[in-house]
Structures are given as C-alpha cells and as structure tokens.
Amino acid sequence: MMTTTTRAADRRARAALSRLMEPSDWVGLALVAAVGALDGLRIATGEVNPGPELQAELYRLLNREQSRSQQGMLSEALQRWRPRIKDLDPERDLATIERLGGTVLVPGDESWPVELADLELAEPLCLWTRGQHSHGIPPAERTIAVVGSRDSTNYGNSATGDLAAGLTQKGYCVASGGAYGIDAQAHRSALAAAEPGHWPATIAIMACGLDRYYPAGNEELLRTVASRGLLLSELPPGAAPTRWRFLQRNRLIAALAGTTVVVEARWRSGALNTAHHAAGLGRPVGAVPGSIYSANSAGTHRLLRDGSAVCVTDAAEVAELAGPLDAGAAAEQQVPLSDHDGLSVEDLLLLDALPVRQGTTVEKLSAVAGLPMRTVLAGLGRLEIMSLAQQDSSGWRRQQRS
Amino acid sequence: MMTTTTRAADRRARAALSRLMEPSDWVGLALVAAVGALDGLRIATGEVNPGPELQAELYRLLNREQSRSQQGMLSEALQRWRPRIKDLDPERDLATIERLGGTVLVPGDESWPVELADLELAEPLCLWTRGQHSHGIPPAERTIAVVGSRDSTNYGNSATGDLAAGLTQKGYCVASGGAYGIDAQAHRSALAAAEPGHWPATIAIMACGLDRYYPAGNEELLRTVASRGLLLSELPPGAAPTRWRFLQRNRLIAALAGTTVVVEARWRSGALNTAHHAAGLGRPVGAVPGSIYSANSAGTHRLLRDGSAVCVTDAAEVAELAGPLDAGAAAEQQVPLSDHDGLSVEDLLLLDALPVRQGTTVEKLSAVAGLPMRTVLAGLGRLEIMSLAQQDSSGWRRQQRS
Structure with a gap:
C-alpha cells in the first residue's frame, strides 16, 4: 500500500509523464512498468541516469530481442522526451484540471477503471x-x-x-x-x-x-x-x-x-x-x-x-x-403468427388443398392433397377447431381468420 | 447400365411417380430407393403387393425405429396415393412437355445435375x-x-x-x-x-x-x-x-x-x-x-x-x-490512398506536428512531435520526398498533395 504522500507523488509524476510522452509510447510505458512513475520521471527527465540493467529489463517488458540497431532504444527515447522537459509543470496542470471541476485518476485509485x-x-x-x-x-x-x-x-x-x-x-x-x-x-x-x-x-x-x-x-x-x-x-x-x-x-x-x-x-x-x-x-x-x-x-x-x-x-x-444488465432486458422480437404455424405437414397439405370459395368433398380433398381419406377427415377436424376450415352445404372450404 | 428400353421405362415411371407423390414424400422416395422406380410405381399403384421385408427396408432407409405406431407407414402411404392413381397418364404428360419444347430428366441422364x-x-x-x-x-x-x-x-x-x-x-x-x-x-x-x-x-x-x-x-x-x-x-x-x-x-x-x-x-x-x-x-x-x-x-x-x-x-x-470462375474474377476493392498510408509511427507524429500555413523550426517540431531532432531531420527528408513536407524561408510546413 502506498502512503498518502507517495500516492500524491505518484499522481504528480504520472501527470508530468502524460505531458512528456505521447500516448502508447512503448519505451516510456515500459520504463514506468520497470521502475515506477516517480523513478521513471527522474530517468526520463535526465535527473537520474539509467542503470546498465534497465535497458535489458525494458527489452524483456517489450518482448523484444536486443539487436544492435535497437540498442539505443532508451537513449533515443530520452532524446525524444528532452525537448518537452522545459514545459513540465504538473502542479500547474493539476491546478488547471481542478479549476475546471475535474481531477486526474491513476491506477490504484478506487475509481480507476479496472x-x-x-x-x-x-x-x-x-x-x-x-x-x-x-x-x-x-x-x-x-x-x-x-x-x-x-x-x-x-x-x-x-x-x-x-x-x-x-x-x-x-x-x-x-x-x-x-x-x-x-x-x-x-x-x-x-x-x-x-x-x-x-x-x-x-x-x-x-x-x-x-x-x-x-x-x-x-x-x-x-x-x-x-x-x-x-x-x-x-x-x-x-x-x-x-x-x-x-x-x-x-x-x-x-x-x-x-x-x-x-x-x-x-x-x-x-x-x-x-x-x-x-x-x-x-x-x-x-x-x-x-x-x-x-x-x-x-x-x-x-x-x-x-x-x-x-x-x-x-x-x-x-x-x-x-449481455443484459438484467435477465429480461433482451426482449424477443415480436412477430405475428402465420396461419400455418405449428401445423403438421399433412395438415399443411390439407390446408393448401382447401378451396377458398366453393366447398368441396372429402374425396376430392384426398386426391388434391394426396392424403388418405382418414387423414383428411382427422385433419379437417383439427383445422376446424383452429378456425382454418369450415363446412357448409357445399362441403369443406377454407375459413379466413378474422 | 440400363438398356435404352429400360431407361425409357424408368423415365416413364418417374414421370408417373412425380404426379402420384408430393415432393419430398419420404415413404415414396424410400420405396423408389429400395426397389427402383418401376417396381416402386407397381407397388404404389397397388399392382404389386409389397413383400414383408419391404417395410423394414423402408425404416432402415429412413433411419427410423420401427415402432407400433409406425407399422402402418407404407399402408398409410398407399392410401395417400390411391386417390391419384386414376389421374396417372405419364404418356400424356411426356407428350405435353415435349409439345412445350421441354423434356423430363431423371437421375443417370448425362444432363442430370449431379x-x-x-x-x-x-x-x-x-x-x-x-x-x-x-x-x-x-x-x-x-x-x-x-x-x-x-x-x-x-x-x-x-x-x-x-x-x-x-x-x-x-x-x-x-x-x-x-x-x-x-x-x-x-x-x-x-x-x-x-x-x-x-x-x-x-x-x-x-x-x-x-x-x-x-x-x-x-x-x-x-x-x-x-x-x-x-x-x-x-x-x-x-x-x-x-x-x-x-x-x-x-x-x-x-x-x-x-x-x-x-x-x-x-x-x-x-x-x-x-x-x-x-x-x-x-x-x-x-x-x-x-x-x-x-x-x-x-x-x-x-x-x-x-x-x-x-x-x-x-x-x-x-x-x-x-469461388471465382477464374482467378482474376474477384477484383480487389479500389480505394484511394490516404496521405498517411505506409508512414511509420514517427513520420506520422511528425506529419501531425507540421503546421499547414506558417513554417516552423526543426527544434519546435521536435518538441511538438515528441521526437529527437535527429529523427525529425530524417523524417522531414522522407516526407519531402513524398511531397508531404516542404521548406521555405519561414521553415518547414506541410505540403498539400494536389
């Protein structure tokens, strides 16, 4: 656990580093990961010279092979940061954000987004x-x-x-x-x-x-x-x-x-x-x-x-x-049911065979639908219950759902 | 290989079966798969009685367990087909399609879609x-x-x-x-x-x-x-x-x-x-x-x-x-190149830092871009070659591509 004083110093150092380094400056981020924000800032500003092991540690953090061309990685970064050192004034920046009703959050803060x-x-x-x-x-x-x-x-x-x-x-x-x-x-x-x-x-x-x-x-x-x-x-x-x-x-x-x-x-x-x-x-x-x-x-x-x-x-x-905030949040799309929803294949064939206007006989329905008479009779009963078929003096015909 | 006469009979039988049975009539299709179109038609029309092993063979083809309720599967199918038998006249149907300049294809025909x-x-x-x-x-x-x-x-x-x-x-x-x-x-x-x-x-x-x-x-x-x-x-x-x-x-x-x-x-x-x-x-x-x-x-x-x-x-x-008919068929979507295509991160930072109107110094660019002077100089050279940067009496500034 950091003390309150250390936390304040860490916050001040990170505020300063955020001005010194561009977002996603890999060398800078590796530096802070290796030695922390306070020492990172001291090294980045030239106040402290990096030890000989630091460069190797940075390569390890960045998952890179140390090659001849990359050996100057940290010294290049130091050169990159140098022109901005004179503009560093974290107290001023912190005062500015506070005056605007804001703040600066750092990792470890309770409200830092995990x-x-x-x-x-x-x-x-x-x-x-x-x-x-x-x-x-x-x-x-x-x-x-x-x-x-x-x-x-x-x-x-x-x-x-x-x-x-x-x-x-x-x-x-x-x-x-x-x-x-x-x-x-x-x-x-x-x-x-x-x-x-x-x-x-x-x-x-x-x-x-x-x-x-x-x-x-x-x-x-x-x-x-x-x-x-x-x-x-x-x-x-x-x-x-x-x-x-x-x-x-x-x-x-x-x-x-x-x-x-x-x-x-x-x-x-x-x-x-x-x-x-x-x-x-x-x-x-x-x-x-x-x-x-x-x-x-x-x-x-x-x-x-x-x-x-x-x-x-x-x-x-x-x-x-x-992923819903509560279980009922993702509502099912509501669609109207069709006439033929849930019908068996045989009842669907029968429904298709039923004439709309003039009624017909069970025998004719059997030929048109390609179903045995017994199946036609049973199916007509089911379709009648579902208000899809009706019988009158002319025989069986389709009933339109109102 | 079927003989020409057998092929003609097979074609005639399938033409007849296509009138007797609805599309995807599983029992009918299993029947034809089991005994062929000719015998299938004879059984479907009641000309020949199905042997006792046929029902078992149909269940096997349909990957179904033979249960008590399903034992009547074939006899139900026969009842279903019966009302249409009197309308069968494949010669008439074949003559009709020929008169319309058409034909009927059956599996095994050279032009049958595999x-x-x-x-x-x-x-x-x-x-x-x-x-x-x-x-x-x-x-x-x-x-x-x-x-x-x-x-x-x-x-x-x-x-x-x-x-x-x-x-x-x-x-x-x-x-x-x-x-x-x-x-x-x-x-x-x-x-x-x-x-x-x-x-x-x-x-x-x-x-x-x-x-x-x-x-x-x-x-x-x-x-x-x-x-x-x-x-x-x-x-x-x-x-x-x-x-x-x-x-x-x-x-x-x-x-x-x-x-x-x-x-x-x-x-x-x-x-x-x-x-x-x-x-x-x-x-x-x-x-x-x-x-x-x-x-x-x-x-x-x-x-x-x-x-x-x-x-x-x-x-x-x-x-x-x-999947293209020939290798060149799928053309790549053509999109215009952007100014920053192919630039390294450092050159991109530098390009962003370049003022559009009034020129600036290498030192200032170094601070604004957060890059060492050496990198800025090398980068300006590259951007100049790419017509993205230009130098005049006021210093370096962005060059707009024409």
Whole structure:
C-alpha cells in the first residue's frame, strides 16, 4: 500500500509523464512498468541516469530481442522526451484540471477503471477527467461505445439516435469520441434520454486536453457533457489533438466500453480502428447495416463481412450483444403468427388443398392433397377447431381468420 | 447400365411417380430407393403387393425405429396415393412437355445435375424442363441463386438488378423462383445482361407444372425465360402451386445453386427457407444488408446476425463467396490512398506536428512531435520526398498533395 504522500507523488509524476510522452509510447510505458512513475520521471527527465540493467529489463517488458540497431532504444527515447522537459509543470496542470471541476485518476485509485488493465502495457499512465466523476466511471459492462463517421448521413443519425436513446433507457452509459456526426449524435441522444440525476449521462473520450472543446463546432455539446456527463482524456490540459492521439484515443474508447457499436463508417475510417481495438481486446463489436449504395456503410459492411462485428439493428440487439444488465432486458422480437404455424405437414397439405370459395368433398380433398381419406377427415377436424376450415352445404372450404 | 428400353421405362415411371407423390414424400422416395422406380410405381399403384421385408427396408432407409405406431407407414402411404392413381397418364404428360419444347430428366441422364445428390433421399424423382436445355443445366459452381421478397422495395430491386447483371456479366447463371419482386427482378436483369447465345440466360425453378405460368402477372417474363433461359420443376404438367410445393421447391433452388444470395426478406420469408436449405447443404449463403428501418431487410439482417449468411454488397463479393470462375474474377476493392498510408509511427507524429500555413523550426517540431531532432531531420527528408513536407524561408510546413 502506498502512503498518502507517495500516492500524491505518484499522481504528480504520472501527470508530468502524460505531458512528456505521447500516448502508447512503448519505451516510456515500459520504463514506468520497470521502475515506477516517480523513478521513471527522474530517468526520463535526465535527473537520474539509467542503470546498465534497465535497458535489458525494458527489452524483456517489450518482448523484444536486443539487436544492435535497437540498442539505443532508451537513449533515443530520452532524446525524444528532452525537448518537452522545459514545459513540465504538473502542479500547474493539476491546478488547471481542478479549476475546471475535474481531477486526474491513476491506477490504484478506487475509481480507476479496472478494464483498462486489459490494455496491458498500453494502459494509460493516468486519466484526466472533467464532469460528473463523483460516482466514478461506469464499469465496462454497463458502458457501450457508439461511434462512427464524422460526415454521417440522415440515416446514420437516426440509427444513432435510436440506439443511444434506447441503450440509455435500458440503463447503459453511452460512450463516444466527441467528434462531429455519429459521435455527437450519440452524446446528444444519450443526454436527451438520460433521466435527471442519472450520472454520468454520457462519456466523451477525447484526444486532447480537457481545457479545450474540440472540435469547436461541438463546444456547446461538450459543455453539456462536462455538466451532465463525463469528459475523459489521457492527455494533460493544453494538449492539442493530433492524428496519432486520435488513433490512440480509440483504444481507450474500446477498453472503457464493454461493447462497441459502429453505426456508420467509410471503407477507411477511424471508427473501424476503434472496432479493431475492441475486437483485439475480445470485446463484442456490433455494426449497423445500411444501404449497399451508401459509402458511409461500406466500413460497417466490411466489419460484418470479415466477421469482426455482429449485425445489430436496434438497442435490444446491442443489449443482447453486451449481455443484459438484467435477465429480461433482451426482449424477443415480436412477430405475428402465420396461419400455418405449428401445423403438421399433412395438415399443411390439407390446408393448401382447401378451396377458398366453393366447398368441396372429402374425396376430392384426398386426391388434391394426396392424403388418405382418414387423414383428411382427422385433419379437417383439427383445422376446424383452429378456425382454418369450415363446412357448409357445399362441403369443406377454407375459413379466413378474422 | 440400363438398356435404352429400360431407361425409357424408368423415365416413364418417374414421370408417373412425380404426379402420384408430393415432393419430398419420404415413404415414396424410400420405396423408389429400395426397389427402383418401376417396381416402386407397381407397388404404389397397388399392382404389386409389397413383400414383408419391404417395410423394414423402408425404416432402415429412413433411419427410423420401427415402432407400433409406425407399422402402418407404407399402408398409410398407399392410401395417400390411391386417390391419384386414376389421374396417372405419364404418356400424356411426356407428350405435353415435349409439345412445350421441354423434356423430363431423371437421375443417370448425362444432363442430370449431379449436385442434386446432396439432397440424399430428398433428391427429386425427376426434373421437368422447358427452354434452353440443349446445353444441359449449368453446374452448381456456376449457378447463383438470387432470391427474396415478393413485395420488394425500390432498394431491393436496384440491389437485385446490380447483382444479377454483374454476376451474369462475370459468367455465372442466375437462378431464382420466378415469383414477383426480387425473383422477377433477378430473372429480368440476368436476361438483360446475358450476351446473345449465352444459354441458359437464367433459370427459374418453379413450384408447379411447366405448362402454366405462375404467377399470372409474370407470364411475359416466364415466357422469355422459357425462350432464352430454362424453366425447371419436379412437378408434372398441370400441377398447381401449393404452399408445400413452394417450400419443397426452395430445396431445389438451394441444391441447384452453388451459392444462394438473399437480397430482401421479411423476418419470416420463404427466401429464408431457401437460405436455410442452402446452409444445410453446406453451400455458401450471402445476404444483402439494408436499412434497419426496412421490414424487407429484417430477414436478411436476421441471417447476418445468426451467422447463416455472409454480408455481400456487390457482384464481386458474391463471386468471392461463390469461388471465382477464374482467378482474376474477384477484383480487389479500389480505394484511394490516404496521405498517411505506409508512414511509420514517427513520420506520422511528425506529419501531425507540421503546421499547414506558417513554417516552423526543426527544434519546435521536435518538441511538438515528441521526437529527437535527429529523427525529425530524417523524417522531414522522407516526407519531402513524398511531397508531404516542404521548406521555405519561414521553415518547414506541410505540403498539400494536389
């Protein structure tokens, strides 16, 4: 057990490291895994020189063979980190996030999402949060990521709206990436469907510092998420979004959600990246089908084709994929019964043979249906009870169900 | 080897049996399997009494335990067939089909589709044909069934048209059930796309005798199929379509086609029955996705969800499912390359860090990208060669690809 003082130092060190290193900086993550955040920060900033065994330990952690070309791995990393050392000021960053009503979570905190450990070495160093974090982060089994294209279609927006609202009403928490299009629609519908006091109403996992709202067009929405939902990021305040950070952010969406649903995605789309992260973690992935003529469904169809995703068409099917929160959550699709449901083959043949208007004889029915007279007689009795056959002066005929 | 006379007698007997017995009459099919078509007809018509061992042999063929309640199986069947004996006139039926320019095929004929043997005991007794049968029936590997709802939508019709035309152009033969909606569209598009002299242009597998065009609204279409394509049925001339015959006809579609594609189907649809027959035979099944708001796609989504079918969105994907006729048939989907395709992680970080307008220094890039100066310099060289970076008086900036 760490003492309170050690915990505070660990938190401060991880906050600093999250500014020094890009997300998923393997050498940096291995360094922290080997010596801890405090000593890791001392080494990364050049305050302490790494011992001769450290490089070997890093190779072991990274499951790599030590080759001549890789021998400079740690010294290359040190060079990579060096230009950012002068900007390190974790006290300032912690003060910033607190002023924004947020906090920074680190592994070992009670509210640290345990499912992030599935990322193994790629588990983030810390999570900056903002918004309704007093009740913690919902567990993955209750969190469903709804993601997709930024340039969504009306169809995609409708599907997203129905899924996100339905899932929220079923008690799941909808997570997404705060982007335009499907992401924004998912957050909006979750906010609209969430009952008052149901915190967090939705989770936006961002690729930049939480002191900024990105993209700018979503500022109002993200403000609402910060008020009634939760904003999360592994990047410190001030960090700008970059393509690399978006790609790495996707692994966090996949890891924080027990289930990921892609509503619309082009053939090549960041949402597919999230889906592949989720599949890689062994989490269920759903894809919403759409028109074969819509470029925005080419990516979801690709997921369906290659077996990475299950076809989902409504919130109940997503809940079924996620594993229901309670046993009754996955409702069976209701379909009207047909006339011929449950009939034996012989009664079906007989039903087909029965004329609709003018009645006929048992003998004729026997020839038309290809059934012995005895079977026809017994079958007519059964069909009569089921209100499928009736007898009048002209003989036997079909009775239309009202 | 049967002699010519025996073959003619066998053909005549099977033609008669196809009128006496409903499709998939298990006892009748076991009877023919046990004693052949000629003796089977003699027993079925009461001309010859079955020997005491026959019942046991039928149970063996049907893999059933002989129980007290089943002991009357054959005598029940005889009663079932009796009312139709007076209508038997195979010479008349054979003359009718010949007058229509058709013929009747039986197992053992050179043009008998060998793939029907996959149906085992449910292999049809014979196949009545009409149309372009001089070149035989295309092998299953070259035949693709395109089936679906009778009440198809515009979307379903477009998808069917594109698939059927594309598959025909690739050299496949499109088979369907001659019904309204998807079936009709499949036949029409195959007829339109087939090159002159390419026989049969399409195959319609019917649930009634081939002397009638059913449904009546498709008469013109089915006439064209009979002229440039092929009509097939296991039912003799004069036989009316019944629900039972439709269901059994579906097994023939599935068995004659190497691959079955369902374009549109409601939650409960005959097309799903065809798909399940195909899956049961181990043949690939494709399903076309559609709007989650379309009842006509509920059945195809059901197939995708339960894993019975693979998602297919164009003719190339269906051909891939079918196994290409030639190695080059399945064309790779062409997608434009993105700026960042093939870049290393470090070059991607660097590309993200490059400003778009005002140039910047290598030192600043090193801090922003989190990369050592040396890596930045090498990376800028690579990006410059790829026309992704450029240097001017203000420093390094992003170059937009034209």
